[in-house]
Amino acid sequence: xxxxNNREKEEFRTSISxxxxxxxxxxxxxxxxxxxxxxxxxxxxxxxxxxxxxxxxLDFGMAKKYKGKCNLRFDDTNPVKEDVEYIDSIKEDIRWLxxxxxxxxFYASDYFGKLFDFxxxxxxxGLAYVDDQPADLISAQKGSPSQPGTESPYRSRxxxxxxxxxxxxxxxxxxxxxxxLRVKIDMTSPNMHMRDPIIYRIIKSPHHRTGSSxxxxxMYDFAHGQSDYFEGITHSLCTLEFEVHRPLYDxxxxxxxxxxxxxxxxxxxRLNLTYTMMSKRKLLELVQEGxxxxxxxxxxxxxxxxxxxxxxxxxxxxxxxxxxYTKVEAINDVSLLEHAIREDLNxxxxxxxxxxxxxxxxxxxxxxxxVENVELVNNPxxxxxxxxxxxxxxxxxxxxxDFMENPPNKFFRLAPGMEVRLKGAYIIKCTGxxxxxxxxxxxxxxxxxxxETRSGGNASDKKVKGTxxxxxxxxxxxxxxxxxxxxxxxxxxxxxxxxDYRKFLNPDSLKILTGCKVEPSLAQAATLDRFQFxxxxxxxxxxxxxxxxxxxxxxxxxxxxxxKVNR
RNA sequence: UGACCCAUGGUGUAAUUGGCAACACGUCAGAUUUUGGUUCUGAAGAGUCCAGGUUCGAAACCUGGUGGGUCAACCA
Numbered sequence: 001x002x003x004x005n006n007r008e009k010e011e012f013r014t015s016i017s018x019x020x021x022x023x024x025x026x027x028x029x030x031x032x033x034x035x036x037x038x039x040x041x042x043x044x045x046x047x048x049x050x051x052x053x054x055x056x057x058l059d060f061g062m063a064k065k066y067k068g069k070c071n072l073r074f075d076d077t078n079p080v081k082e083d084v085e086y087i088d089s090i091k092e093d094i095r096w097l098x099x100x101x102x103x104x105x106f107y108a109s110d111y112f113g114k115l116f117d118f119x120x121x122x123x124x125x126g127l128a129y130v131d132d133q134p135a136d137l138i139s140a141q142k143g144s145p146s147q148p149g150t151e152s153p154y155r156s157r158x159x160x161x162x163x164x165x166x167x168x169x170x171x172x173x174x175x176x177x178x179x180x181l182r183v184k185i186d187m188t189s190p191n192m193h194m195r196d197p198i199i200y201r202i203i204k205s206p207h208h209r210t211g212s213s214x215x216x217x218x219m220y221d222f223a224h225g226q227s228d229y230f231e232g233i234t235h236s237l238c239t240l241e242f243e244v245h246r247p248l249y250d251x252x253x254x255x256x257x258x259x260x261x262x263x264x265x266x267x268x269x270r271l272n273l274t275y276t277m278m279s280k281r282k283l284l285e286l287v288q289e290g291x292x293x294x295x296x297x298x299x300x301x302x303x304x305x306x307x308x309x310x311x312x313x314x315x316x317x318x319x320x321x322x323x324x325y326t327k328v329e330a331i332n333d334v335s336l337l338e339h340a341i342r343e344d345l346n347x348x349x350x351x352x353x354x355x356x357x358x359x360x361x362x363x364x365x366x367x368x369x370x371v372e373n374v375e376l377v378n379n380p381x382x383x384x385x386x387x388x389x390x391x392x393x394x395x396x397x398x399x400x401x402d403f404m405e406n407p408p409n410k411f412f413r414l415a416p417g418m419e420v421r422l423k424g425a426y427i428i429k430c431t432g433x434x435x436x437x438x439x440x441x442x443x444x445x446x447x448x449x450x451x452e453t454r455s456g457g458n459a460s461d462k463k464v465k466g467t468x469x470x471x472x473x474x475x476x477x478x479x480x481x482x483x484x485x486x487x488x489x490x491x492x493x494x495x496x497x498x499x500d501y502r503k504f505l506n507p508d509s510l511k512i513l514t515g516c517k518v519e520p521s522l523a524q525a526a527t528l529d530r531f532q533f534x535x536x537x538x539x540x541x542x543x544x545x546x547x548x549x550x551x552x553x554x555x556x557x558x559x560x561x562x563x564k565v566n567r
Numbered sequence: 568u569g570a571c572c573c574a575u576g577g578u579g580u581a582a583u584u585g586g587c588a589a590c591a592c593g594u595c596a597g598a599u600u601u602u603g604g605u606u607c608u609g610a611a612g613a614g615u616c617c618a619g620g621u622u623c624g625a626a627a628c629c630u631g632g633u634g635g636g637u638c639a640a641c642c643a
Contacts, residue, residue, distance in 0.1 A: 128626060190571085191571075202641080243637075331578080331579090392572080558605095564603095
């Protein structure tokens, strides 16, 4: 209720991102007849991560808000790096987030013909030339950011010769790397991207969509802006590092355009998160080196990893909404992401009892063999989620942490002589315990219960300091629980100049608990179902889970002020 | 011996575009609670990177610094 009020308050806020301000101004000025067309342009060479979610939310979000369209376009200009496997996963992840590109699934490769024709046109206009020099020479001639470049000796090659060579490059007459097509701009430009950039190179590997029909492929810089133009994109939203490319894209569009229309590129900051990294290359290394179990390892910042971890699309979108879009290179605190998932799951996740580190409690005055079904609320935040029955008997498991032989001052749990409530059942009092003489480990705890204190009963309003979750031993289901922590123990693992990011891998990022006990209602749970294990955290069923062995992933622990007091 | 971008509590963002620096997360305290969760109340925490300038008035505009980022793939 109150949380809703908070959300409502936030929705009333008038501030919109600088990007949205630009879009709103463009609409107001009647640009593009007030239309908004955006696109999400991934390269199919890896899995999507939460940084992509930030872009997806913007691209699809702006289109939706301003009654426009958002295209999905795969920027597939480099056949050696790309694969259909990635296309499928990307589409799955975007759909999972809840966005729809309808029939507008495009590929940069759809435009290879148009792009080739445009390149030929540039040659004819004397604006492009074939360079026969090797890569290292071309690179050396480019100069450096503080040093102007020098012109290629092939720069003034006659038009006919360029035309002939370019056609023959595409027929496969020359080896990869032997020739490239460059555009003629300015080798002394302070902007490196304007120093006669390469627009076409020879690649003989087959392309996942066009097969072997092309032997030359456009560079990203030559394909991206024009693809936007071909699709009628009005607002081309991308990350900050493309800011310096914008003059080049504008140059191409100047040569291409026939009217007033041109896409407007607006750059925003990438998403960075503490204790992780977004580099696709490094994420791939983690997978290939076996440091994680795969792209969907629940410790990965990939969308499939977060999904398997138990994150909801709503929480991810909420998080993206909270961090905003600016031009500042920021590192966002993971605690905000965790806040977003807790906030969402608090409303949605049914409560259940699960004991991670079981300790048997024997209730000595409760009849042996008797089983009562006690009623528990599924979600105190949402009455419509109903109630369920949970079996109670004379032997129950509680959490090892919930018992102490010699408790400190504010320990509101079980200890010799102390009383606690077993949530939904009875108040019990500890009368003794069994301790392993060698290890000192507590093996069993003995209690008595007060029959009058059953929840809902006569003396049920009796106050005790602590309430524990529990699972009846005889009916308990066995479970494996995987506890995840941050993958790295450094806030910015990939930003350290002198240290490899692997050095900061957190050795405790995964802990597997095998002897866990959960309430019998969980037998019906399906893969990826999410629950709150009361007093512990949010958990979901892992795809590895089977009928004989339930497997849970901990999405995020509950806030724990007791643990905080103890540190 | 460059060009471009950026700078607001610990973190991320606001500030109706020149008018009392606000919100969220986090932190701390209290209340409520059959979850040490949730919820509620309150507090601490920046005077807006620095120095000048314009102005009745600057976080915002101008100049110059400082600091950070990006750019030299036949990657995207």
